[in-house]
Amino acid sequence: MAYSALDRLQLKVVGKVASLMMAMPAPREHHEQFRMTVVRAEWAGPHIRRITFAAEEFTAYTVTGPDEYFGLIMPPPGEAEPVMPPERLNVRQAIQKMPADRRPDLRWYTVRAHRPEAGEIDVDFILHGDAGPGSRWAGAAEPGWVAGFRAGGSSYRRAAPGERQLLVADETGMPALSAILESLPAPAEGITALVEVPGESYRLPVTAAVEPRYLYRGEAPAGTLALPELAGEPMADLGYAWVCGEAGLASGVRRHLVKERGVDRRRIMFSGYWKVGQARL
Numbered sequence: 001m002a003y004s005a006l007d008r009l010q011l012k013v014v015g016k017v018a019s020l021m022m023a024m025p026a027p028r029e030h031h032e033q034f035r036m037t038v039v040r041a042e043w044a045g046p047h048i049r050r051i052t053f054a055a056e057e058f059t060a061y062t063v064t065g066p067d068e069y070f071g072l073i074m075p076p077p078g079e080a081e082p083v084m085p086p087e088r089l090n091v092r093q094a095i096q097k098m099p100a101d102r103r104p105d106l107r108w109y110t111v112r113a114h115r116p117e118a119g120e121i122d123v124d125f126i127l128h129g130d131a132g133p134g135s136r137w138a139g140a141a142e143p144g145w146v147a148g149f150r151a152g153g154s155s156y157r158r159a160a161p162g163e164r165q166l167l168v169a170d171e172t173g174m175p176a177l178s179a180i181l182e183s184l185p186a187p188a189e190g191i192t193a194l195v196e197v198p199g200e201s202y203r204l205p206v207t208a209a210v211e212p213r214y215l216y217r218g219e220a221p222a223g224t225l226a227l228p229e230l231a232g233e234p235m236a237d238l239g240y241a242w243v244c245g246e247a248g249l250a251s252g253v254r255r256h257l258v259k260e261r262g263v264d265r266r267r268i269m270f271s272g273y274w275k276v277g278q279a280r281l
Contacts, residue, residue: 023240023269025155026064032057033073033087038145039120046201047171049125049138050112055149058119065154066183067176067242068111072123073104073148074137081146091150107134108152108273110176124175124204155269156180156242163239164190167212168230168253170222170245171197172273174204180242181208192233196226196249221276222246227256235261240268247272 036055044050071091075082082104085094095106113122125138137147156176159165169177174195181193186209193212197203203214215225226249241263243253250270257263 023157023267025153025269026157028064028151028153031087031089031091031151032061033071033084033091033148033150035081035084035146036121036149038141038143038147040143041141044124045204047127048202048204049127049141051123051125051138051141052120053123053147053149054118054120056119057149058114058121059116061114061116061151063111063114063154065156065158066179067156067244068114068154068179069108069152069176070111071106071148071150071152072109072134072137073106073150074133075104075147076101082148084148104148105133105137106150107132109134110179112175112179124178126171126174126202155244155271157240157269159184159188159191159240162190164237165192166230166233166235166238166241166243166257167191167193168226168241168243168245168249169195170226170249171195171202172246173244174202176244177212177242178204178206178208181206181210181212184209194226194229196222196224196245221248223249223252227252230256235263238263238267241270243268243270245273247275 034055034057036053038051039054040052042050073082083102085091085098088094095103109123111121112124127135127139130136167177167180177193177195188209191210193210194215195212196215196217198218199216215229217224222245241257243250250272254268254270257268258265
């Protein structure tokens with residue numbers, strides 16, 4: 001299905017405005033969508049469930065970067081598989097226009113691993129009970145369950161030789177940050193990675209050239225420890241920053257870098273994956 005001229009115009013305008021405010025993500029020309037099936041589900045930690053999905057389309061699918069994200073389209077309660085939305089650039093809008101009794105839930109996650117030869121992807125879900133449809137679905141998912149896949153894109157820009165980079169995430173950004181770190185060639189010098197999580201039980205196993213620095217905030221709000229930690233980091237030669245997680249953390253770190261440390265906003269990629277007290281489609 002071809003995208004409409006209006007869809008493409010809206011995307012172009014949004015991209016132009018965003019490029020003036022932040023480092024831009026990698027572009028994707030076509031956003032594939034298809035159904036996929038759960039083939040494995042295992043616990044990678046007390047709050048982390050790793051689910052493997054299979055689909056024939058994954059054999060030809062390509063990722064645009066290490067922190068590739070996608071839309072998980074989940075069926076409404078009581079349904080075995082989702083009704084896929086019309087294929088449009090604005091998938092959120094397309095879903096909202098669907099009849100309420102057929103409307104699936106949509107949440108965004110990271111492709112932790114892609115195995116095209118097997119037609120599979122792994123996804124790490126950070127669970128928080130039944131507080132949201134994604135956590136609820138992933139916490140109960142079993143082999144044979146069917147969900148929809150909506151291609152997204154990636155945000156991280158690989159470091160130029162000798163470039164200093166700062167990577168900051170909370171628990172929701174941890175799968176993407178872990179995938180980034182695992183993609184870095186050794187020796188990966190000049191990379192600082194901070195992960196602020198509620199506690200040690202949220203640690204995600206990472207085998208990488210760069211060891212992330214974990215900050216345990218307990219019950220305190222997201223961003224409580226990340227901002228003070230950055231105060232002791234030199235920023236004069238920072239070439240790029242990637243900041244993802246709770247909206248207050250992401251915007252707070254960006255504000256600190258721009259206003260207090262003089263970093264060009266166009267060198268900072270930031271994204272609020274969620275916001276305290278609010279659901280995000």
